[in-house]
Amino acid sequence: MIRLAQKGAVRLAAYAPTKKVRALSSSSVKTSSVAPGKLLLKAIRHWASPEYTRIVLELNGSVPFSTGSLPGDAGKGIVPRIYIDLKGAGIASGIDQRMVIKEGMIQQVRVGKQQNNSTRVVLDLAMAGEYKAFALKGPDRIVIDLGTRKQAVLEANPTEIRSLPTAKGDPIAKVLEQTPEERQPQVRLPEGGSNRLRRIVVDAGHGGKDPGAIGPRGTLEKDVTLALARVLAKRLKKEFGCQVILTRDKDVYLALEERTAIANRVGADLFISIHANASKNRSVRGVETYYLNFSKNDKAAAVAARENGTSLKQVGDLEMILFDLMANSKINESSRLAAEIQSSLVGNLGRHYSEIKDHGVRQGPFYVLLGATMPSVLVETAFISNKTDEGRLKSSKFQGRAADAIVAGVKKFAKASRMIATK
Ligand SMILES: [Zn+2]
Known part of the structure:
Protein backbone atom coordinates (compact mmCIF):
# COMPACT_ATOMS: atom_id res chain seq x y z
CA MET A 1 0.00 0.00 0.00
CA ILE A 2 1.22 3.47 -0.75
CA ARG A 3 1.86 5.51 2.33
CA LEU A 4 -0.10 8.69 2.03
CA ALA A 5 1.54 10.63 4.81
CA GLN A 6 5.23 11.21 4.71
CA LYS A 7 7.52 13.14 6.90
CA GLY A 8 11.18 13.67 7.31
CA ALA A 9 13.84 16.18 7.90
CA VAL A 10 16.43 17.76 5.73
CA ARG A 11 19.30 19.38 7.47
CA LEU A 12 22.54 21.09 6.72
CA ALA A 13 23.97 23.27 9.42
CA ALA A 14 26.63 24.78 7.18
CA TYR A 15 24.21 26.21 4.69
CA ALA A 16 23.29 29.82 5.31
CA PRO A 17 20.72 31.63 3.22
CA THR A 18 22.17 34.53 1.30
CA LYS A 19 19.19 36.68 2.06
CA LYS A 20 17.12 36.52 5.19
CA VAL A 21 13.56 36.78 4.04
CA ARG A 22 11.25 38.29 6.62
CA ALA A 23 8.18 39.05 4.60
CA LEU A 24 4.92 37.26 5.12
CA SER A 25 3.82 36.02 1.77
CA SER A 26 0.34 35.83 0.45
CA SER A 27 -0.99 32.80 -1.30
CA SER A 28 -0.14 32.70 -4.95
CA VAL A 29 -2.15 30.74 -7.40
CA LYS A 30 -0.87 29.09 -10.50
CA THR A 31 -3.74 27.65 -12.43
CA SER A 32 -4.11 26.31 -15.89
CA SER A 33 -6.46 24.52 -18.21
CA VAL A 34 -6.76 20.78 -17.80
CA ALA A 35 -7.32 18.21 -20.54
CA PRO A 36 -9.86 15.58 -19.47
CA GLY A 37 -8.87 12.00 -18.76
CA LYS A 38 -5.31 12.59 -17.67
CA LEU A 39 -3.88 12.97 -14.18
CA LEU A 40 -2.27 16.37 -13.90
CA LEU A 41 -0.67 18.74 -11.48
CA LYS A 42 -2.84 21.76 -12.14
CA ALA A 43 -1.86 24.41 -9.60
CA ILE A 44 0.59 25.20 -6.82
CA ARG A 45 -0.39 27.41 -3.90
CA HIS A 46 1.65 28.53 -0.91
CA TRP A 47 1.46 30.46 2.34
CA ALA A 48 4.69 31.41 4.04
CA SER A 49 6.02 33.07 7.16
CA PRO A 50 9.60 33.02 8.46
CA GLU A 51 9.15 29.78 10.39
CA TYR A 52 6.28 28.04 8.67
CA THR A 53 5.30 27.37 5.08
CA ARG A 54 2.45 25.38 3.59
CA ILE A 55 2.56 24.33 -0.05
CA VAL A 56 -0.49 22.84 -1.75
CA LEU A 57 -0.29 20.87 -4.99
CA GLU A 58 -3.68 20.84 -6.69
CA LEU A 59 -4.45 17.75 -8.74
CA ASN A 60 -7.32 16.68 -10.94
CA GLY A 61 -7.53 13.21 -9.39
CA SER A 62 -6.04 10.85 -6.85
CA VAL A 63 -2.28 10.69 -7.47
CA PRO A 64 0.02 8.31 -5.55
CA PHE A 65 3.05 10.20 -4.32
CA SER A 66 6.30 9.78 -2.47
CA THR A 67 8.59 12.33 -0.89
CA GLY A 68 12.24 12.63 -0.04
CA SER A 69 14.84 15.14 1.00
CA LEU A 70 18.35 15.98 -0.10
CA PRO A 71 20.90 17.83 1.98
CA GLY A 72 22.50 20.93 0.56
CA ASP A 73 26.16 21.58 -0.02
CA ALA A 74 27.18 25.12 0.81
CA GLY A 75 30.58 24.64 -0.87
CA LYS A 76 28.94 23.78 -4.16
CA GLY A 77 26.16 26.31 -3.73
CA ILE A 78 23.52 23.59 -3.40
CA VAL A 79 20.61 24.33 -1.10
CA PRO A 80 18.70 21.69 0.88
CA ARG A 81 15.77 20.32 -1.07
CA ILE A 82 12.56 18.39 -0.60
CA TYR A 83 11.00 16.58 -3.52
CA ILE A 84 7.56 15.18 -4.14
CA ASP A 85 7.14 12.58 -6.89
CA LEU A 86 3.66 12.42 -8.39
CA LYS A 87 3.31 8.97 -9.92
CA GLY A 88 1.63 8.84 -13.30
CA ALA A 89 0.77 12.53 -13.29
CA GLY A 90 1.66 15.08 -15.94
CA ILE A 91 1.96 18.83 -15.72
CA ALA A 92 -0.90 21.02 -16.87
CA SER A 93 -0.05 23.73 -19.34
CA GLY A 94 0.50 27.05 -17.65
CA ILE A 95 2.53 25.68 -14.73
CA ASP A 96 5.94 27.31 -14.68
CA GLN A 97 8.90 24.96 -14.49
CA ARG A 98 10.42 27.32 -11.97
CA MET A 99 8.50 29.51 -9.53
CA VAL A 100 10.69 31.85 -7.52
CA ILE A 101 9.11 32.40 -4.11
CA LYS A 102 11.87 33.63 -1.76
CA GLU A 103 9.57 33.77 1.21
CA GLY A 104 9.82 32.03 4.52
CA MET A 105 11.78 28.82 4.16
CA ILE A 106 11.22 28.45 0.44
CA GLN A 107 13.46 29.85 -2.24
CA GLN A 108 11.76 28.37 -5.25
CA VAL A 109 9.61 25.53 -6.53
CA ARG A 110 10.72 23.57 -9.57
CA VAL A 111 8.56 21.20 -11.55
CA GLY A 112 9.83 18.64 -14.05
CA LYS A 113 8.82 15.51 -15.94
CA GLN A 114 10.46 12.27 -14.88
CA GLN A 115 11.28 9.39 -17.20
CA ASN A 116 8.76 7.02 -15.61
CA ASN A 117 5.73 9.09 -16.56
CA SER A 118 5.87 10.94 -13.26
CA THR A 119 6.28 14.52 -12.25
CA ARG A 120 8.79 15.68 -9.67
CA VAL A 121 8.17 18.83 -7.65
CA VAL A 122 11.32 20.14 -5.96
CA LEU A 123 11.28 22.67 -3.15
CA ASP A 124 14.58 24.53 -2.89
CA LEU A 125 14.88 25.65 0.71
CA ALA A 126 16.53 28.67 2.27
CA MET A 127 17.23 26.68 5.41
CA ALA A 128 16.99 23.15 6.71
CA GLY A 129 13.77 22.16 8.40
CA GLU A 130 11.17 19.49 8.94
CA TYR A 131 8.36 18.60 6.63
CA LYS A 132 5.18 16.61 6.52
CA ALA A 133 3.13 15.76 3.43
CA PHE A 134 -0.41 14.44 3.22
CA ALA A 135 -3.20 14.03 0.71
CA LEU A 136 -6.66 15.60 0.98
CA LYS A 137 -9.75 14.81 -1.07
CA GLY A 138 -12.56 16.74 -2.71
CA PRO A 139 -10.77 18.20 -4.71
CA ASP A 140 -7.59 16.12 -4.64
CA ARG A 141 -4.56 17.94 -3.33
CA ILE A 142 -1.30 17.22 -1.56
CA VAL A 143 -0.34 19.47 1.34
CA ILE A 144 3.30 19.93 2.37
CA ASP A 145 3.93 21.64 5.71
CA LEU A 146 7.44 22.94 6.33
CA GLY A 147 8.68 24.18 9.66
CA THR A 148 11.90 25.05 11.40
CA ARG A 149 12.78 23.28 14.58
CA LYS A 150 13.22 26.50 16.51
CA GLN A 151 10.53 28.03 18.66
CA ALA A 152 8.52 30.18 16.29
CA VAL A 153 9.82 33.74 16.26
CA LEU A 154 6.27 34.87 15.69
CA GLU A 155 5.34 33.69 19.16
CA ALA A 156 8.46 35.01 20.81
CA ASN A 157 8.45 38.44 19.19
CA PRO A 158 4.94 39.68 18.56
CA THR A 159 6.14 43.25 18.10
CA GLU A 160 8.55 42.15 15.41
CA ILE A 161 5.94 40.80 13.06
CA ARG A 162 3.94 44.00 13.18
CA SER A 163 6.83 45.79 11.53
CA LEU A 164 7.26 43.24 8.79
CA PRO A 165 6.73 44.42 5.25
CA THR A 166 3.34 43.41 3.99
CA ALA A 167 2.55 41.54 0.86
CA LYS A 168 0.33 43.76 -1.24
CA GLY A 169 -3.35 43.13 -0.73
CA ASP A 170 -2.69 40.47 1.88
CA PRO A 171 -5.43 40.82 4.53
CA ILE A 172 -3.54 38.74 7.10
CA ALA A 173 -0.38 40.81 6.80
CA LYS A 174 -2.58 43.88 7.12
CA VAL A 175 -4.07 42.59 10.36
CA LEU A 176 -0.62 41.90 11.73
CA GLU A 177 0.44 45.45 10.98
CA GLN A 178 -2.28 46.94 13.10
CA THR A 179 -1.30 48.07 16.55
ZN1 LIG B 1 -19.71 23.52 8.82
Missing part, protein backbone atom coordinates in the same frame (compact mmCIF):
# COMPACT_ATOMS: atom_id res chain seq x y z
CA PRO A 180 -3.33 46.50 19.33
CA GLU A 181 -6.31 48.44 20.60
CA GLU A 182 -5.60 51.08 23.21
CA ARG A 183 -8.43 49.87 25.38
CA GLN A 184 -7.44 48.03 28.52
CA PRO A 185 -8.26 44.35 28.46
CA GLN A 186 -10.78 43.19 31.02
CA VAL A 187 -8.44 40.51 32.29
CA ARG A 188 -4.94 40.99 33.57
CA LEU A 189 -2.26 39.42 31.44
CA PRO A 190 0.78 37.84 33.04
CA GLU A 191 3.99 39.83 32.63
CA GLY A 192 6.03 38.50 29.73
CA GLY A 193 6.26 34.74 29.45
CA SER A 194 6.21 32.85 26.20
CA ASN A 195 2.89 31.26 27.08
CA ARG A 196 0.96 34.54 27.16
CA LEU A 197 -2.27 34.74 25.18
CA ARG A 198 -1.40 37.08 22.34
CA ARG A 199 -3.29 36.04 19.27
CA ILE A 200 -6.46 34.08 18.52
CA VAL A 201 -7.62 33.03 15.07
CA VAL A 202 -11.39 32.75 14.66
CA ASP A 203 -12.53 30.83 11.61
CA ALA A 204 -16.02 31.35 10.19
CA GLY A 205 -16.87 28.02 8.58
CA HIS A 206 -17.54 27.75 4.82
CA GLY A 207 -18.10 30.85 2.63
CA GLY A 208 -18.39 31.87 -1.00
CA LYS A 209 -19.25 28.93 -3.25
CA ASP A 210 -19.44 26.67 -0.18
CA PRO A 211 -22.69 27.46 1.68
CA GLY A 212 -22.19 24.74 4.30
CA ALA A 213 -25.37 23.14 5.63
CA ILE A 214 -28.70 24.70 4.65
CA GLY A 215 -31.58 25.09 7.12
CA PRO A 216 -35.22 24.18 6.45
CA ARG A 217 -36.02 27.88 5.96
CA GLY A 218 -33.05 28.35 3.65
CA THR A 219 -30.56 29.80 6.15
CA LEU A 220 -27.00 29.18 5.01
CA GLU A 221 -24.43 27.92 7.49
CA LYS A 222 -21.79 30.22 5.94
CA ASP A 223 -23.87 33.29 6.86
CA VAL A 224 -24.52 32.40 10.50
CA THR A 225 -20.93 31.28 11.08
CA LEU A 226 -19.66 34.61 9.76
CA ALA A 227 -22.07 36.61 11.93
CA LEU A 228 -21.14 34.64 15.05
CA ALA A 229 -17.40 34.73 14.26
CA ARG A 230 -17.51 38.53 13.92
CA VAL A 231 -19.21 38.97 17.30
CA LEU A 232 -16.86 36.45 18.87
CA ALA A 233 -13.79 38.24 17.50
CA LYS A 234 -14.97 41.57 18.97
CA ARG A 235 -15.67 40.09 22.37
CA LEU A 236 -12.43 38.11 22.56
CA LYS A 237 -10.54 41.31 21.76
CA LYS A 238 -12.42 43.19 24.44
CA GLU A 239 -11.93 40.48 27.05
CA PHE A 240 -8.28 39.66 26.51
CA GLY A 241 -6.90 42.72 24.72
CA CYS A 242 -5.13 40.34 22.36
CA GLN A 243 -5.08 40.26 18.57
CA VAL A 244 -7.97 38.39 17.04
CA ILE A 245 -7.75 37.47 13.40
CA LEU A 246 -10.70 36.30 11.33
CA THR A 247 -9.82 33.86 8.55
CA ARG A 248 -12.55 35.58 6.56
CA ASP A 249 -14.63 38.65 7.35
CA LYS A 250 -16.80 38.51 4.27
CA ASP A 251 -18.57 35.99 2.08
CA VAL A 252 -15.56 34.46 0.34
CA TYR A 253 -14.45 30.91 -0.29
CA LEU A 254 -11.37 29.69 1.57
CA ALA A 255 -9.98 26.18 1.22
CA LEU A 256 -9.90 24.31 4.53
CA GLU A 257 -6.10 24.02 4.41
CA GLU A 258 -5.78 27.77 3.97
CA ARG A 259 -7.58 28.42 7.26
CA THR A 260 -5.07 26.34 9.21
CA ALA A 261 -2.24 27.91 7.22
CA ILE A 262 -3.41 31.35 8.36
CA ALA A 263 -3.39 30.27 12.02
CA ASN A 264 0.08 28.73 11.76
CA ARG A 265 1.44 31.61 9.76
CA VAL A 266 0.44 34.28 12.25
CA GLY A 267 1.62 32.14 15.16
CA ALA A 268 -1.84 31.98 16.74
CA ASP A 269 -2.09 30.77 20.33
CA LEU A 270 -5.61 29.42 19.79
CA PHE A 271 -7.68 28.45 16.76
CA ILE A 272 -11.48 28.35 16.95
CA SER A 273 -13.49 27.23 13.93
CA ILE A 274 -17.20 28.13 14.08
CA HIS A 275 -19.83 25.90 12.46
CA ALA A 276 -23.47 24.90 12.62
CA ASN A 277 -24.44 21.26 12.77
CA ALA A 278 -26.88 19.38 10.53
CA SER A 279 -28.74 16.12 10.78
CA LYS A 280 -31.13 14.26 8.50
CA ASN A 281 -33.33 13.94 11.57
CA ARG A 282 -34.67 17.48 11.84
CA SER A 283 -35.64 17.11 15.48
CA VAL A 284 -32.00 16.73 16.57
CA ARG A 285 -30.70 19.78 18.46
CA GLY A 286 -27.82 20.68 20.71
CA VAL A 287 -24.17 21.69 21.00
CA GLU A 288 -21.01 19.72 20.31
CA THR A 289 -17.36 20.74 20.24
CA TYR A 290 -14.67 18.84 18.38
CA TYR A 291 -10.92 18.51 18.41
CA LEU A 292 -8.66 16.62 16.03
CA ASN A 293 -8.35 12.92 16.68
CA PHE A 294 -9.66 9.58 15.47
CA SER A 295 -13.44 9.63 15.40
CA LYS A 296 -14.86 7.42 18.11
CA ASN A 297 -18.24 6.76 16.54
CA ASP A 298 -20.15 6.92 13.27
CA LYS A 299 -21.84 10.19 14.17
CA ALA A 300 -18.54 11.99 14.68
CA ALA A 301 -17.17 10.49 11.45
CA ALA A 302 -20.28 11.70 9.60
CA VAL A 303 -19.82 15.24 10.93
CA ALA A 304 -16.16 15.17 9.84
CA ALA A 305 -17.16 13.92 6.37
CA ARG A 306 -19.71 16.72 5.99
CA GLU A 307 -17.34 19.44 7.19
CA ASN A 308 -14.48 18.08 5.07
CA GLY A 309 -16.66 17.88 1.99
CA THR A 310 -15.72 14.22 1.53
CA SER A 311 -17.29 10.78 1.81
CA LEU A 312 -17.33 8.64 4.96
CA LYS A 313 -14.90 6.26 3.26
CA GLN A 314 -12.46 9.09 2.73
CA VAL A 315 -12.69 9.93 6.43
CA GLY A 316 -11.70 6.31 7.09
CA ASP A 317 -8.77 6.61 4.68
CA LEU A 318 -7.63 9.79 6.41
CA GLU A 319 -7.74 8.10 9.80
CA MET A 320 -5.23 5.53 8.54
CA ILE A 321 -2.62 8.26 8.27
CA LEU A 322 -3.85 10.49 11.09
CA PHE A 323 -1.40 9.26 13.68
CA ASP A 324 1.52 10.59 11.61
CA LEU A 325 -0.20 13.90 11.05
CA MET A 326 -0.91 14.55 14.70
CA ALA A 327 2.74 14.53 15.78
CA ASN A 328 2.94 18.27 16.46
CA SER A 329 -0.67 18.91 17.29
CA LYS A 330 -1.69 19.93 20.78
CA ILE A 331 -4.20 17.17 21.41
CA ASN A 332 -4.42 17.39 25.19
CA GLU A 333 -4.69 21.17 25.17
CA SER A 334 -7.22 21.04 22.35
CA SER A 335 -9.37 18.57 24.26
CA ARG A 336 -9.27 20.80 27.36
CA LEU A 337 -10.15 23.88 25.31
CA ALA A 338 -13.01 21.95 23.70
CA ALA A 339 -14.26 20.85 27.13
CA GLU A 340 -14.26 24.41 28.51
CA ILE A 341 -16.02 25.85 25.47
CA GLN A 342 -18.56 23.02 25.39
CA SER A 343 -19.51 23.26 29.07
CA SER A 344 -19.64 27.04 28.91
CA LEU A 345 -21.90 26.98 25.84
CA VAL A 346 -24.24 24.42 27.36
CA GLY A 347 -24.33 26.18 30.75
CA ASN A 348 -24.65 29.78 29.54
CA LEU A 349 -27.07 29.15 26.69
CA GLY A 350 -29.07 26.79 28.91
CA ARG A 351 -29.84 29.74 31.20
CA HIS A 352 -31.61 31.54 28.36
CA TYR A 353 -32.95 28.80 26.11
CA SER A 354 -34.68 25.47 26.40
CA GLU A 355 -33.39 22.32 24.72
CA ILE A 356 -29.69 23.18 24.74
CA LYS A 357 -28.73 19.55 24.55
CA ASP A 358 -25.18 18.64 25.54
CA HIS A 359 -23.74 16.27 22.92
CA GLY A 360 -20.38 16.61 24.63
CA VAL A 361 -16.82 16.97 23.45
CA ARG A 362 -16.11 14.81 20.45
CA GLN A 363 -13.16 14.03 18.26
CA GLY A 364 -12.83 13.61 14.55
CA PRO A 365 -10.42 13.94 11.61
CA PHE A 366 -11.28 17.45 10.45
CA TYR A 367 -9.28 18.84 7.53
CA VAL A 368 -9.52 22.34 8.98
CA LEU A 369 -7.69 21.21 12.14
CA LEU A 370 -4.98 19.18 10.36
CA GLY A 371 -1.52 20.61 10.86
CA ALA A 372 -2.60 23.31 13.31
CA THR A 373 0.24 23.78 15.77
CA MET A 374 -1.81 25.45 18.52
CA PRO A 375 -4.77 24.26 20.63
CA SER A 376 -7.58 24.18 18.10
CA VAL A 377 -11.26 23.29 18.16
CA LEU A 378 -14.30 23.18 15.91
CA VAL A 379 -17.56 24.32 17.52
CA GLU A 380 -20.93 23.10 16.23
CA THR A 381 -23.03 25.76 17.94
CA ALA A 382 -26.52 24.46 17.12
CA PHE A 383 -28.35 22.39 14.48
CA ILE A 384 -29.23 24.51 11.47
CA SER A 385 -31.31 21.53 10.27
CA ASN A 386 -33.75 22.11 13.14
CA LYS A 387 -36.28 24.92 12.59
CA THR A 388 -36.04 26.37 16.11
CA ASP A 389 -32.25 26.19 16.20
CA GLU A 390 -32.12 27.70 12.72
CA GLY A 391 -34.09 30.68 14.03
CA ARG A 392 -31.73 31.02 16.98
CA LEU A 393 -28.61 30.84 14.84
CA LYS A 394 -29.94 33.77 12.81
CA SER A 395 -30.76 35.94 15.82
CA SER A 396 -28.14 38.43 16.93
CA LYS A 397 -29.15 37.84 20.55
CA PHE A 398 -28.30 34.14 20.32
CA GLN A 399 -25.09 34.94 18.44
CA GLY A 400 -24.05 37.35 21.20
CA ARG A 401 -24.84 34.86 23.94
CA ALA A 402 -23.01 32.06 22.15
CA ALA A 403 -20.02 34.36 21.65
CA ASP A 404 -20.02 35.31 25.35
CA ALA A 405 -20.16 31.64 26.29
CA ILE A 406 -17.20 30.81 24.04
CA VAL A 407 -15.25 33.75 25.52
CA ALA A 408 -15.98 32.42 29.02
CA GLY A 409 -14.76 28.97 27.98
CA VAL A 410 -11.58 30.40 26.47
CA LYS A 411 -11.02 32.39 29.66
CA LYS A 412 -11.21 29.28 31.84
CA PHE A 413 -8.83 27.45 29.54
CA ALA A 414 -6.41 30.39 29.38
CA LYS A 415 -6.40 30.73 33.17
CA ALA A 416 -5.78 27.03 33.71
CA SER A 417 -2.99 27.15 31.11
CA ARG A 418 -1.56 30.33 32.68
CA MET A 419 -1.97 32.18 29.41
CA ILE A 420 -3.65 34.94 31.40
CA ALA A 421 -3.21 35.90 35.04
CA THR A 422 -5.12 33.64 37.40
CA LYS A 423 -6.17 36.45 39.76
